[in-house]
Amino acid sequence: MDYSYTEDQKMLQKMLQDIGEKELKERAKEIDQSHRFPRENVELMAEAGLMGLTVDEKYGGGGMDYICYSLAVEELSKACASTGTIFSAHLSLCTMPIQDWGSDEQKEKFLKPLASGEKLGAFALSEPGNGSDAAAMNTTAVEDGDNFVLNGSKAWITNGAEADIYLVLAQTDKELKHKGVTGFIVEKGTEGFSFGKPEDKLGIRASSTTQLHFDNCKIPKANVLGQVGDGFKIAMKTLDGGRVGMASQAMGIARAAFEESIAYANEREAFGQKILDFQAIQFKLANMSTDIDAARYLIYAAATAHDRGEQFSRLSAQAKVFASEMAMKHTVEAVQIHGGYGYTTEYNVERYMRDAKITEIYEGTSEIQRIVIAKALQKEML
Ligand SMILES: Cc1cc2nc3c(=O)[nH]c(=O)nc-3n(C[C@H](O)[C@H](O)[C@H](O)COP(=O)(O)OP(=O)(O)OC[C@H]3O[C@@H](n4cnc5c(N)ncnc54)[C@H](O)[C@@H]3O)c2cc1C
Structure with missing residues (x-):
């Protein structure tokens, strides 16, 4: 197998190394020690076109391949692992599943601002009582007219309080176990959606990790990602x-x-x-x-x-x-x-x-x- 880089990959790698050396590395110690979320790093990544690196060009992304994605996470994390975490959760865990499974309307409304970096994404699967055994989740979503009503809590969510758009997995039919899980796109500011306190972590301390709480939180049916019951499949592929x-x-x-x-x-x-x-x-x-x-x-x-x-x-x-x-x-x-x-x-x-x-x-x-x-x-x- 030939793993020599293409010209595009070499250019991307050089740009990432420059950003890493000149900007990220310098701040990495300070933001680790102060546990400060580096909003300026997110803006820098958005300006450099990284936040939608692998998203289709028609949605404002860079249209690049997965070697490029790997190069980006590698170089960002080499300079500042917290920034690598913020980036990867945004792009691979929230933005890409919306590209892969979203409706045209969802792509227009959510994918474009995620790809430009105007909005930050997060992915919420784990819960306080279950991480590895994700299908045992207790967060529920009950159909109610044009909405689903979410109740429950998610744990350890990267970009937790800092994100704008969340891909949240919830049980729409607990009897069906993993086949009863559905994915929802949830916007910050939705009534009944709140955050826990930031976790005090061993490492990647400048990335935000919080619980998410849903208390009778109404999500429009138009925000279901894929079909009802597709959530576990979407999460595993993601x-x-x-x-x-x-x-x-x-x-x-x-x-x-x-x-x-x-x-x-x-x-x-x-x-x-x-x-x-x-x-x-x-x-x-x-x-x-x-x-x-x-x-x-x-x-x-x-x-x-x-x-x-x-x-x-x-x-x-x-x-x-x-x-x-x-x-x-x-x-x-x-x-x-x-x-x-x-x-x-x-x-x-x-x-x-x-x-x-x-x-x-x-x-x-x-x-x-x-x-x-x-x-x-x-x-x-x-
Ligand atoms: C900083 C941080 C950021 C995170 N970001 C996110 C995020 O953005 N979104 C999200 O959804 N989640 C996130 N997580 C959650 C993370 O994915 C889970 O912590 C992880 O999957 C493990 O789940 P758990 O903590 O519940 O451990 P548990 O599942 O309770 O596991 C405890 C131990 O038991 C072992 N174990 C469990 N089941 C088995 C088995 N069948 N066989 C053998 N051993 C087993 C585990 O390997 C582990 O050693 C994050 C976690 C952290 C700490």
């Missing part, structure tokens, strides 16, 4: 795509840790020589570099299958579980290479280690990825 982004985020964080480890090892001396000259340190760096490349090939295999319209659930789960565990392992190693300094906020590697952890949890934990892979293998092999 997560297949989203996981390519989460793997790319992990790869970006690992690359940041790798590059800063080399630079530090080249400066720091012990026993009269640079620590880079110790074979023990060289082996850590060799392992990092090898695993980052391996992650990239898995990610691009999944992204390519996505773009060809092939089944890619197994590939995206494999990319996510490998890249996230790789990022966790190597950001810990990066702290080790930095010694005592690595344990302080003077260097970035402690943040990379904290940020890497979430990639093993959201959009399906590593355990859930292995279940997805094993189920796909059973289907493919039997």
Whole structure:
């Protein structure tokens, strides 16, 4: 398989690297420490045309492929993982499902402002009592004339209080379990829709994570995404795509840790020589570099299958579980290479280690990825 970049992909990568180096990286430590949502980063991404990167050009998007999506999440997350999270939740979890499943009216009303970055998107599947077992959700939507009435709470929602448009999954028929789940497009400001307090997190601390509460919240039937009962299918397909982004985020964080480890090892001396000259340190760096490349090939295999319209659930789960565990392992190693300094906020590697952890949890934990892979293998092999 040929993974050499096209001219468009190279140009995008260069633009992302410039934005990352000149703007995002500089702010990353401050917004992590203050837990501040970086609205200026969202505006910057909108100006650069990133918020609708993979959306059809006819809706104001960039019309780019999934390798481009991967490159964007990788480079943004390398500079600032919180910004990578804000971007990926907006584009892959809210904007793309509206493109893939929305009616013409929904695309006109919601997709266009999402693609331009005028509006920010969020995706609400998880609940306080169930994350991995998403079909066990308790949020209900009951038909009432021209509306559905939503009741219940969603948990851990990225872009929580900051978004404008939410894709919310709710049970329209609990008896049918996952086949009774329906997707709704919910606008901020709808009566009966409120937010919990921001979660105080280990990492990606500048991204907003909140609960959403629905109390007799009336949603017009025109805001049902796809058909009634399509919600679980939409959510699972959305997560297949989203996981390519989460793997790319992990790869970006690992690359940041790798590059800063080399630079530090080249400066720091012990026993009269640079620590880079110790074979023990060289082996850590060799392992990092090898695993980052391996992650990239898995990610691009999944992204390519996505773009060809092939089944890619197994590939995206494999990319996510490998890249996230790789990022966790190597950001810990990066702290080790930095010694005592690595344990302080003077260097970035402690943040990379904290940020890497979430990639093993959201959009399906590593355990859930292995279940997805094993189920796909059973289907493919039997
Ligand atoms: C910062 C952050 C942002 C998030 N953003 C969003 C968002 O935007 N939208 C959204 O909908 N959700 C979001 N989530 C929720 C996230 O997707 C869930 O936390 C995740 O899916 C795990 O669900 P849980 O927390 O309920 O853990 P649980 O499902 O309770 O799992 C607990 C443990 O049990 C394991 N486990 C569960 N079931 C099995 C099984 N069958 N076999 C083996 N092990 C199992 C899990 O792997 C895990 O180790 C976010 C979470 C965080 C922390």
